[in-house]
Amino acid sequence: MRRLLTLLWLGLAGLAHAEPYLAVDMGLKCGACHVNPTGGGLRNAFGALYSQQLMPANKLPEAVPTWTGALHERLRLGTNLRGDATQTRISGQPTVSQTELSQWRVYLDAQLILNHLGVYLDQQLRPGQPQRQEGYVRLSTADQRWYAKAGQFYLPFGWRLQDNTSFVRSLSGINMANPDKGLELGYEDDEWSIQLVSSNGPGNVGPVHGDQLTGQAVWIRPDWRVGLAHARTHSSAGDRSSTGLFGGLRTGPVAWLGEVDLVSDSGYPDGTRRQLALLGEANWKLRPGHNLKLTSELLDPDRAVANDHKVRYSLVYELTPLPFTQLRAGYRHHGGIPQNAFDNRRMLFVELHLFL
Template sequence: MKALWYAVVAALALLSASRVFAYPQMTAHGYSSCLACHVAPSGGGLLSAYGRSLSREVLSTWGAENEEAVLHGAVPASEVLLLGGDIRALQLFMRSPYVDLGRFIWMQADLEAGVRLGDFTVVGSLGYQNPTSANYSGSSFFSRKHYVLWNFAESNFVRVGKFEGAYGIRWPDHFMFVRRDLSWDEGSESYRLEWAKLEETWQLIASLSIGRPDAPQLQTEKAATLRVAKYVGENHQLILSAHYALRSTTNRFVIGPSAVFTLLDRLSVFAQVDFQQAATFGFLEYLRVNYEIHQGVHLYGMQELSILDTSSVSSAKLAYTLGVQWFPRPHFELLVGLRKSTSGSAATGATDSLMLLMHYYL
């Protein structure tokens, strides 16, 4: 029964995984700061005009002039009104000794807009929330994020509202152990106050979260989060992150280093290690290698380990993923991933997953 439970949980986690438009692979092209492409200091969500141009010139295999603009150029560009949104669908196949399933699911359908008023930017989104989300708030129609951003000095930003805190390498894949097992699953945005100091060779992002007072049934933790990153050259990053949270049961503290290295022109390595002290002491890590074989076409391999209780072998989880990610033209992303994972004792058998992701951004 325990093995069946693990397999079902894994299936639900993959089905509910939603992605935020943010791609750490851009570090290989010299764009270490998320602000180079996004409105938010920690990345994700609305793209700036420069970010849209990079989506055609750097991220995509092909692209015509002005194709990267909202609705392929049908909406005139504006420095005041920023528009965006995401539509994502997943075809998932899973097989284990206890589960054999195939399912198509709409993951996300959001519209997002921002208005720039001098040094202030107001951002909000409206869209669909999957009922299988680990943080389902009771309605399929919701606002994933909304905040006010104040650029009060050249490299200083203050943000207040509902959004995700900055921790580690900002991968959008919520099925990763370092996200799901550390309670940063889909829908983990909370109300927080954030300060970001973004310099040319380093950045610091600190935030305080009051949880989800709008959805008390979720019992979302209240937390302080810190992320410090040092840029080494144009294509490397060293990061240290920490997170202390107050919970209704046991408080927790998470800390860990992460790093991004570009070894060759198109070969990048991403690594992260996290230690968690909660009711038990836990250890998590992953190593991801990404190779861009042609502009917009990425091959990647990833190894993950999660041990939420180092005193118990049954809490150990291991996964290996091989995949291809392709950005054929601006607004489009396609991904195929093969994942093999094990939970607890090897006698429970492995779970094999095939993920086919389709993503369109406005």
């Protein structure tokens, strides 16, 4: 554990994965805080200032310089580091405890032509071998309303959650662990965020080949937002159609998120399999730097089969005592058919996350 903590502090961590409830709480788009118009990864100057001035319970002394992430007007760097300890309990089996450096990433955004042409990189260093997550060229109009991205990037589909294991993110297969290669066209204004993507399809790798067309539109209002996403995948392993309806609402100190995803897969011996995933999330900002997160999830892996659904409930407390530092502790309850002990497991976890 001492070695892990040392690595965490030496990493001088960086930019968090997206937490979309923050955008709902502020009444802004995810792109208001991130370099990527659809959110996630490296933060822009506004996002860096928000994480220092509004997000933590306590601010740094005034003598400490403000960090904006920019080394030059054309170059922005960041890094993200997470370490966690988990304990998993399965009925009839020994309790499994694990401590690990779960993530270390570095980010770079270089403006070749200021505010018009840029190169973006997201490189995962740990765990495992170094792996490129995102690497694309971005072309924008002068007013930043229209843009195009070409290369490898995360696809826009529903809420860009930090937890890639959530049912809505794992069912669709579109999350921040499965980037894709292709071309994205986007439009951004005060009320709308719209994307259209032509790509390989995140599941079309190795001997599996095909293509995917993805579209998403989000209407943003100060206190609420609603979005619709659809992806159509052609694959040698079987075609897939995914549709997601999602929204957010702010009621006082609570930011609510919801999403429903419907997925149809062909290629099964018994024909097309239809699946469903639901997410409900409440984030209660008790006071600056203190957030209580409650989630309720459901997964129906085959709508033609009765009583095969899975549920997952999570209670997470997030403490941001100072800029660049967040502690998360939570309990997760899984429920499924009684015959499968793993689907009825319990999990306790603690995470240390440092960011600039």
